[in-house]
Amino acid sequence: MHAVSAYLLGLARDHEPVVERADGGVALHSDEGAHPEHGAYPRPTAPDDAPPVQDHGVVTAPRPKSRCRASTSGYIYSSYRLLVLAWSAVRLVESAMSTYRAWRPPPIEWQLDNDEIHIWRVALQAPSASVLDKMSSTLASDEIDRVKHLRLQRDRERFIVARGILRILLGRYLGCVPQALHFTYNMYGKPSLDNAACRSPLSFNLSHAGGLALVAVTQHRALGVDIEPIRDDLALGQIADHFFSQAEQVSLRALPPTQQIEAFFKVWTRKEAYIKARGEGLSLALDSFDVSVVPGASAALLETRDDPAHAGRWTLEDLWPTPRYVAALAYEGRGCRINCWQWRWS
Numbered sequence: 069m070h071a072v073s074a075y076l077l078g079l080a081r082d083h084e085p086v087v088e089r090a091d092g093g094v095a096l097h098s099d100e101g102a103h104p105e106h107g108a109y110p111r112p113t114a115p116d117d118a119p120p121v122q123d124h125g126v127v128t129a130p131r132p133k134s135r136c137r138a139s140t141s142g143y144i145y146s147s148y149r150l151l152v153l154a155w156s157a158v159r160l161v162e163s164a165m166s167t168y169r170a171w172r173p174p175p176i177e178w179q180l181d182n183d184e185i186h187i188w189r190v191a192l193q194a195p196s197a198s199v200l201d202k203m204s205s206t207l208a209s210d211e212i213d214r215v216k217h218l219r220l221q222r223d224r225e226r227f228i229v230a231r232g233i234l235r236i237l238l239g240r241y242l243g244c245v246p247q248a249l250h251f252t253y254n255m256y257g258k259p260s261l262d263n264a265a266c267r268s269p270l271s272f273n274l275s276h277a278g279g280l281a282l283v284a285v286t287q288h289r290a291l292g293v294d295i296e297p298i299r300d301d302l303a304l305g306q307i308a309d310h311f312f313s314q315a316e317q318v319s320l321r322a323l324p325p326t327q328q329i330e331a332f333f334k335v336w337t338r339k340e341a342y343i344k345a346r347g348e349g350l351s352l353a354l355d356s357f358d359v360s361v362v363p364g365a366s367a368a369l370l371e372t373r374d375d376p377a378h379a380g381r382w383t384l385e386d387l388w389p390t391p392r393y394v395a396a397l398a399y400e401g402r403g404c405r406i407n408c409w410q411w412r413w414s
């Protein structure tokens with residue numbers, strides 16, 4: 069709520085719950101949820117459906133210049149302005165609350181209902197070498213092979229932490245030790261729990277960017293998650309022309325330049341989350357479906373040309389990992405409750 073009130077008061081500044089370090093890693097400084105209204109994105113304009121400011125005759129009608137009338141009309145005008153302001157504030161809080169999800173500390177009871185999705189935000193840095201060793205010892209031999217093929221120590225550490233925490237999380241939901249889990253991969257590389265080894269309704273997906281990862285967990289439904297850092301040093305127009313659908317390119321170009329960067333990364337993560345949820349990799353053509361583009365509009369899968377039924381079958385949601393990252397979630401079905409948790413080492 070702090071971020072929302074700050075925005076309403078026009079006091080929002082570059083508040084950073086995550087600090088990016090010189091070595092490219094990130095340190096999470098607070099459990100408070102991140103939101104674009106903390107200042108990294110252009111501020112939203114007034115809601116389109118704000119009530120028009122009407123001429124009530126108070127200002128324009130000829131009237132005697134008595135002090136009493138002047139103060140009465142002034143009072144009415146101020147009250148009216150206050151009402152409009154209050155109304156706008158309510159609308160802003162409503163829209164912020166619909167997308168704002170705090171990254172809370174882990175729950176005491178790890179309960180995951182059928183219509184629930186848990187998203188875990190994880191800083192990919194082990195607190196000590198011994199913790200890293202311990203995590204490494206939980207990985208399977210194919211995962212250790214992948215570690216060995218990574219050139220940079222930083223990337224090796226991030227991979228171990230991401231896979232290690234994925235195992236700890238899934239193990240906690242299933243009531244087993246991390247090393248007992250077996251992953252299997254579909255032909256496009258999407259990992260899932262090996263049902264031959266453990267019968268589990270859990271499905272999950274992982275995304276990492278820089279030093280930050282998101283792990284999405286649910287049951288009985290497919291899902292995909294994607295996180296990307298917001299960058300302004302890329303030829304975004306060219307990338308959009310190459311990867312986005314015709315409709316998405318047109319909508320993106322129609323936006324004011326100040327909104328295009330945020331919109332680009334929203335589209336990117338929404339598309340990637342959907343592809344990851346389907347698990348078919350890039351065999352699913354990126355221009356075969358359209359996602360919503362306009363900032364402020366809800367994330368949505370608008371059209372799926374490979375099979376029109378897919379558009380109604382999947383839900384897209386934006387997530388706010390930190391002010392410098394955007395993320396999206398795609399899941400099968402509708403109306404799931406989404407809870408966001410911040411991973412803690414202790």
Ligand SMILES: CC(C)(COP(=O)(O)OP(=O)(O)OC[C@H]1O[C@@H](n2cnc3c(N)ncnc32)[C@H](O)[C@@H]1OP(=O)(O)O)[C@@H](O)C(=O)NCCC(=O)NCCS
Pocket residue numbers: 227230231256257258259273274275276277292293294295311312335336339340343344345346347348349350354
């Ligand atoms: C394989 C792919 C999922 C890579 O995605 P990415 O954005 O590079 O990486 P992410 O961090 O989000 O996801 C990688 C994780 O997803 C999981 N994953 C791998 N293949 C997957 C697949 N086919 N479907 C779903 N999840 C997959 C794995 O857990 C992987 O991490 P790990 O192997 O380290 O455990 C795939 O979608 C891809 O190659 N995309 C190309 C990117 C692109 O051109 N995007 C255009 C968007 S407009």
